[in-house]
Amino acid sequence: MPTLQSLEAESLTCIRGGRLVFRDASFRVSAGEAMTVLGPNGSGKTSLLRILGGLLAQASGRVRTVSETGETSEAEDRRPLVGWFAHQDGIKAQLSPRENLRFVAKFFGADATAIEALLATVGLASLADLGCRYLSAGQRKRLALARLQLVSRPLWLLDEPFASLDQNGRSLAAQAIRGHVASGGIAIIATHDPMPFDCRTLSLA
Amino acid sequence: MSAFATLLARDVRLAFRAGGNAALSLGFFVAVAILMPLGIGSDPALLARIAGGVIWVSAVLAALLGLDRLFQPDLDDGTLDLLALGPLPLEGITTAKAASHWLTTGLPLTLLSPVLALLLALPAKAIGMLVLSLAIGTPALSAMGSIVAAVTLSVRRGGLLLPLIILPLIVPAVVFGAGAVLAAMDGIASGALWLLAAYSFVTVILSPFAAGAALRFALSE
Numbered sequence: 544m545p546t547l548q549s550l551e552a553e554s555l556t557c558i559r560g561g562r563l564v565f566r567d568a569s570f571r572v573s574a575g576e577a578m579t580v581l582g583p584n585g586s587g588k589t590s591l592l593r594i595l596g597g598l599l600a601q602a603s604g605r606v607r608t609v610s611e612t613g614e615t616s617e618a619e620d621r622r623p624l625v626g627w628f629a630h631q632d633g634i635k636a637q638l639s640p641r642e643n644l645r646f647v648a649k650f651f652g653a654d655a656t657a658i659e660a661l662l663a664t665v666g667l668a669s670l671a672d673l674g675c676r677y678l679s680a681g682q683r684k685r686l687a688l689a690r691l692q693l694v695s696r697p698l699w700l701l702d703e704p705f706a707s708l709d710q711n712g713r714s715l716a717a718q719a720i721r722g723h724v725a726s727g728g729i730a731i732i733a734t735h736d737p738m739p740f741d742c743r744t745l746s747l748a
Numbered sequence: 749m750s751a752f753a754t755l756l757a758r759d760v761r762l763a764f765r766a767g768g769n770a771a772l773s774l775g776f777f778v779a780v781a782i783l784m785p786l787g788i789g790s791d792p793a794l795l796a797r798i799a800g801g802v803i804w805v806s807a808v809l810a811a812l813l814g815l816d817r818l819f820q821p822d823l824d825d826g827t828l829d830l831l832a833l834g835p836l837p838l839e840g841i842t843t844a845k846a847a848s849h850w851l852t853t854g855l856p857l858t859l860l861s862p863v864l865a866l867l868l869a870l871p872a873k874a875i876g877m878l879v880l881s882l883a884i885g886t887p888a889l890s891a892m893g894s895i896v897a898a899v900t901l902s903v904r905r906g907g908l909l910l911p912l913i914i915l916p917l918i919v920p921a922v923v924f925g926a927g928a929v930l931a932a933m934d935g936i937a938s939g940a941l942w943l944l945a946a947y948s949f950v951t952v953i954l955s956p957f958a959a960g961a962a963l964r965f966a967l968s969e
Contacts, residue, residue, distance in 0.1 A: 596829075596833065597833075598829055598832060598833075598967060598968070599968050600968055622832065622833050623833070623835070625833050627829060627830060627833055629826055629829065630826070631824070631825055631826025631829065632825070632826055633822075633825055633826040633827040633828075633829065633830035633831075634825070635758075635762065635825075635827070636825075637762055637765045637767065637768075638758075638761075638762075638765075646754065646758050647830075649751075649754040650751050650754045650755060650831070650834050650835075650836075651751075651834050651835065652751070652835065
């Protein structure tokens, strides 16, 4: 996994459909840190994650990533650093969990031998060959969690990672995030749930 | 396997799975070509005259059939976000999609066309030209299709606009393709096939840039 020293946002402003969503969001997250993004519905949590991931352009402000060698970059080129976990999960209903993960492993050049272990970890080993159309929302979240760990990227952007997961699933997700942060990654989590471990928060009014 | 080949293989596989487009467009192609003589009458001389045009028009309509689904499902379910974070530039993504569209519509249509040509009494000497013109022309349909599908992606109900936008853009393929078949039937030399090849070449070469730019815009919406 390529490591990242820090991610910095400087007075980010987001405008969607002509409406000001948030303004002047500034923060800095360093390697080994997690940060939750709090705020009511429509306060721009998802938009912020999309901006940080290089999927959406901010109206003004800057996002900078500092690599371990101290190089900074500002443009779309932070995309290769991003592990993405969102509501629209990109899981193909016509393919099985195993096929979905195999595709992702090949597409992202990740280690495909980890697939079986990850499926077992998230509790999908017995459903590995079932079409994903038959998975529940929580099971899809579990699959997305396995995918996030498969494509090991230093900057995790998670949108509501705990929604629709059961108790066991929530602790799996929390464990994965904690493990990622402990190994020097960065996690930014948009959520309404209290986090099961201490981390910084950013409030979008 | 490279990211490009991986995406291409996945899309081809999805097209052949239940709910995929491959069988639908092939069935549509055959149905239109068979219904045509039933409506027009069974005079072999008349049928032979229009066979090339009928097959070309059927091929274009069949290729159009699934185009609005080229990017839309991947945009709706978040797959495009995921792909955009991968190693393949957006131009590569649109090219893989266009290539899979051709492999699952244009190529099967081309291979099946001799059978329909026999049904429509196309003279044997023109069948080779029909297959050749479809082989050269159908990649342009998929390439132009990928541009228009990407452009209409950020338009609400873009699926309705898609055929209206694409039809004038693919008129050259039909004119030159059907023209080449007619010329072969009459045994006269014609430049139609070369014009078709030129049109197809330019469309295929330029499409990744246009479709990639349109996709970039749709993603940042």
